[in-house]
Amino acid sequence: MSLLSAASGQSRWRGYQYFTENKVLRTEPAGEGCFRALVAGSGEEPYAVTVDPEHPRRSVCTCPHAAGKRVVCKHIVAAYFAVFPEEAEKFYAEVLREEEEWEEYREEMNARLVRFVRSLKRRDAQDVLLELLDSAPDWLREQFIRDHLE
Ligand SMILES: [Zn+2]
Structure with a gap:
């Protein structure tokens, strides 16, 4: 399991933002493929991080979110990116690609939705509208009433 997949989205x-904002103050090798780092956080003192890329869940950070737990927090991710900047580049390229895919998916779904609505016969359109209004939140029903009945 890679370190990144052990961290939450x-x-x-x-962690990527911390890395690009230069919050990783320094890094040094800590033996057996591990690295120590100091990462500025919300507290006054920087957090002490140990990154174990081979065994991500053995990485540690002194922040409240990760201390004493096997959590790969944003400080660990930031330190990892500082040691392996090419991984940060790959990560960002992946984020851009996913955003592009998501945008394409949304456009495609929207186009399908428009085609569907345009193809509805009057009675079917009425049924769909009633169904939507039935499951709509109160504020939307009230707005519909204000816009169309008052
Ligand atoms: Zn942390």
Whole structure:
């Protein structure tokens, strides 16, 4: 398991931001493929991080989120990116690619939705609208009433 896949999506992205914001103050080898780092956080003192890329869950950080747990937090991710900047580049390229795919997917779904609605016969359109209104939140039903009945 790679270090990045051991971190949550949130920690990966925040860790990337910490890395690009130069919050990793320094790094040094710590033997057996491990690295020590100091990472600035929300506290006054920087957090002490040990990154174990081979065994991600053995990585440690002194922040409240990760201390004493086997959590790969944003500070560990940031330190990892500082030691392996090419992994940060790969990560960011992947994020851009996923955003592009998501955008294409949304456009495709929207186009299908428009085609579907345009193809509805009057009575079917009425049924779909009633179904939607039935499951709509109160504020939306009230707005619909204000816009169309008052
Ligand atoms: Zn941490």
